[in-house]
Amino acid sequence: MRIALIQNRPLFGEVEKNLNRLFELIELVDADLYVLPELCFSGYQFLSVGEARSVAVDPDGAVVGWFRQMARDRNASIAFGYPELAPCGCYNAAMVVTPDGRDLRYRKSHLFYREKEFFLPGDSGFNIIEWCGMRIGLAVCFDWYFPESFRTLALKGADIIAHCSNLVMPYCQQADFARALENRVYIATANRIGTEERDGEKLTFTGGSVLVSPRGEYLLTLPKDAEAAEAAVIDLNLAREKRINRYNDIVADRRPELYGR
Ligand code: ACM
Numbered sequence: 001m002r003i004a005l006i007q008n009r010p011l012f013g014e015v016e017k018n019l020n021r022l023f024e025l026i027e028l029v030d031a032d033l034y035v036l037p038e039l040c041f042s043g044y045q046f047l048s049v050g051e052a053r054s055v056a057v058d059p060d061g062a063v064v065g066w067f068r069q070m071a072r073d074r075n076a077s078i079a080f081g082y083p084e085l086a087p088c089g090c091y092n093a094a095m096v097v098t099p100d101g102r103d104l105r106y107r108k109s110h111l112f113y114r115e116k117e118f119f120l121p122g123d124s125g126f127n128i129i130e131w132c133g134m135r136i137g138l139a140v141c142f143d144w145y146f147p148e149s150f151r152t153l154a155l156k157g158a159d160i161i162a163h164c165s166n167l168v169m170p171y172c173q174q175a176d177f178a179r180a181l182e183n184r185v186y187i188a189t190a191n192r193i194g195t196e197e198r199d200g201e202k203l204t205f206t207g208g209s210v211l212v213s214p215r216g217e218y219l220l221t222l223p224k225d226a227e228a229a230e231a232a233v234i235d236l237n238l239a240r241e242k243r244i245n246r247y248n249d250i251v252a253d254r255r256p257e258l259y260g261r
Contacts, residue, residue, distance in 0.1 A: 001033065002231045002233055003234055004026075004029045004031035004034045004230065006034055006037070006040075007037065007192065007222045007226075007228045008021055008192055012045065012196055012198070015041050015055055015063070018043075022041060022080075025229040026074070028229040029229045029230060032076050033076060033134065033136065034074075034078045035164065037164055037209075038140050039083055039092065040080050043196060044205075047198055047199055049090065053083075053089070057084070058085050064082070068103075071097045081093070083119075084107065089119070092140060093105065093140075096131075096136050106122070106139070108140040109124075109125075122140075125152075126149060126153050126156065128156050135158050135159045136158065136160055137160070137162065138162050139161055139162075141163070144176070150179045150183055153183075153185070154185050159239040159240065165209075167191045173209075180212040180214055181215070184250055191207055191209045193226065208224045213234065214239050219234070
């Protein structure tokens with residue numbers, strides 16, 4: 001299976017331009033699964049719920065339909081983050097669309113910083129979708145800070161976690177080493193680049209998207225400040241083998257009765 005990381009520099013609020021650029025980047029590389037950043041076509045730093053809603057889209061609507069069409073055209077699954085329009089507000093959401101017309105929907109569980117002002121707390125829980133024998137889990141950016149997120153996906157059988165991100169702190173790309181090892185899963189953190197300055201506050205996104213193997217190998221590391229599209233091959237068997245020697249199986253050896261809450 002070939003996994004592609006797509007790293008873009010979205011222009012705040014320029015939905016159509018950003019979508020066109022994302023589709024150009026996707027076409028640069030062949031893969032079975034493309035992983036795109038969080039809020040990949042809207043920009044990040046909203047100033048009001050109304051502003052977030054103005055670029056948010058219906059998961060069954062036209063914009064998501066373009067991702068579905070791209071998935072069909074390339075016979076590949078696509079994971080992407082987007083602002084989801086809901087009757088009572090807006091979710092920071094992500095979706096995997098498959099070439100056969102199915103999808104996995106996710107709403108970000110752990111909202112970061114001012115996202116709490118503009119997005120509803122995610123209520124989807126952590127789930128996986130299987131395509132072409134590959135079990136894909138979804139998470140969004142700050143979810144990485146909570147080990148339970150990736151652990152839950154691993155215990156549900158994920159081979160790979162598509163981690164759509166807009167990282168502003170420098171730690172996640174390194175922390176993925178531990179998350180991948182402790183769960184023996186592949187982690188695909190697709191991050192954005194660029195800077196947004198709104199209402200006197202400047203956020204710089206850290207790029208450096210990574211694909212990490214269940215052995216902690218960095219199969220891909222993208223540049224810190226350039227758009228990029230790169231792919232690498234993964235071996236699903238490596239994610240399915242939870243034994244690390246004759247005595248230890250990192251799932252079977254867990255002692256949940258000792259862990260408390
Ligand atoms: C983040 O969760 N976008 C940092």
